[in-house]
Structure formats: structure tokens, C-alpha cells
Amino acid sequence: MGFFNFLMSKVFFKHLAIAVVIAVALLWLTLKALDVYTHHGEALTVPDFTGVKYYDLEKNDVTDKYGFLVIDSVYDDHLQKGTIVLQDPPAGSKVKQGRKIYVTVVATQPEMIPMPNLIDLSLRQALNELKANGLKLEKMEYVENFAKNAVLAQRFEGDTIIPGMEIQKGSAIELVLGKGLDGEKIEVPFLIGKTEAEVIDILNSSSFNVGFLKYFDERDKLHSRVFNQQPAGSTNYRVDYGSYVDLWFRSDLDFNFDSLIIAYGSDTLRIDSLMVEPIKVED
Structure with missing residues (x-):
């Protein structure tokens, strides 16, 4: 009976109230600490980083607010090397401090790719293959051959280029194709x-x-x-x-x-x- 009497005593309710207050206080402090740590309710407007050199970001204060990760690079003679050309999230987005910004930069060196084998492909197949590999068509030369509109040779800067040879992405390729024997x-x-x-x-x-x-x-x-x-x-x-x-x-x-x-x-x-x-x- 002594235990039940204690549960009904003023001392027990006094200690229970103190424990509840302490628990609520600890919970409140924990939530406040999380708010401070996660910057709850705070939002930053993402600036436009396009045109900025990636390695110049550290010279600004933006690295204190955002993290940066290069996810891709492109080569373009018309753009300054090392500059940012794409970003995600885009400029104007609302994010929390510390948000990682994914960027694409202009490569300092042109990307090299293996030359695909276009021999014996139809013209349409060859054009699709060039596009898929980031290459362009310079011109087409047609010669008399029964294989109409089939690729007979592939050239780069006037010389034959063999499949697998390293070539700069974006290069222009010349195709030699058959035009048939009927004079069509x-x-x-x-x-x-x-x-x-x-x-x-x-x-x-x-x-x-x-x-x-x-x-x-x-x-x-x-x-x-x-x-x-x-x-x-x-x-x-x-x-x-x-x-x-x-x-x-x-x-x-x-x-x-x-x-x-x-x-x-x-x-x-x-x-x-x-x-x-x-x-x-x-x-």
C-alpha cells in the first residue's frame, strides 16, 4: 500500500511535474538546435553562375553558402575555358544554405572520341551515326558504284580515317558514296x-x-x-x-x-x- 500511497502523494506529483518540464525543455532545445543546424525556414536565392570560372568560385564567398560539383564538361572554341555553362538548380531557385550546385563547365581540352565505322552503311545510317558520336558531315562525294547511297569511304581533312582512330569531337567528316550505275x-x-x-x-x-x-x-x-x-x-x-x-x-x-x-x-x-x-x- 505504501507504493500506491506514494503515487498519490504531493512529492510524486512534484517530481513528475519537474520531469515533464525538463523533458519539454530538452525537446524544445533539440528542435531549436536542429533549426539552427539545418537553417530551417531560411532560403537563399541561387545566383547565376554561368560565365563564371569554376576555380574563381572560391575567391568569392559563395562556397560558404553552396557546395559545387562538376558533373559534365563541354568543349567550345567560342567560350572561355573553365567557365560554367549550365547549373542545377538554375539561377533564381530558392534553396537552403549548403545546397549542392551541379555545374557543367567548358573543357580546357577538346574531347577525343574513336572514329566510328561508317563503311557499308546507308547514307541515313551514317548520318545518324555521325550525330550520335558528336561528329558533323563536311561534304558528300558520289562515285559510280552499284551500291547506291552506301558509304564506300570515310575521310577527315582529305585523308582516309580508319575506324577507331582518335578524333576530336565535333570534327567534320567527308563521305564517299555510290550513286549507282544507271545515271539516275x-x-x-x-x-x-x-x-x-x-x-x-x-x-x-x-x-x-x-x-x-x-x-x-x-x-x-x-x-x-x-x-x-x-x-x-x-x-x-x-x-x-x-x-x-x-x-x-x-x-x-x-x-x-x-x-x-x-x-x-x-x-x-x-x-x-x-x-x-x-x-x-x-x-
């Missing part, structure tokens, strides 16, 4: 209103080389579109495999391409029945 000619695609990227893809995949490019307005990947082409696009006019097509560009911000395309043929977007003569443009 191919029609010129209609390119009016297309962007530079679109016409390069269309011409190359259609066995044409890109000729000279003339811009009447400031070059703009988004708004510069083909204003004129020579030779003109037509199913009635055929040329040799590997022929060059010259292109003139204007900005769609300053020129009405819809009207121009309608002038060439509103239904088919071709100039098979040629309602107008090709536009004459001074060089």
Missing part, C-alpha cells in the same frame, strides 16, 4: 520557309551538299528561314547526286513567308507548275 538524277527538295537546321537535315538526307549560305538579316537559328534557293525545288528538275544547293535567308520577323510559299504553290508547297520565277538575289 534526283529532284531538288523545296526548302522555302525552312530554318538552317531543317534544310541541312533535308539536303543531307536527300543526297545533296549544302552550298553557300547568305543572310540578309542577322543570323538567327530560330527566325532565319530560306528566302531563296538555287537550284529551285521542283519535281520536274533533276540534278546529280551530291549537287550543291545555295541558300539565302531572311528573318521571319521581317518577312512574310506565308505569302512567299503561297506564291510558289498554295496546295503542294512545290513549284512543279511554277507560278512565279525563282527570286533573283544579289550576292
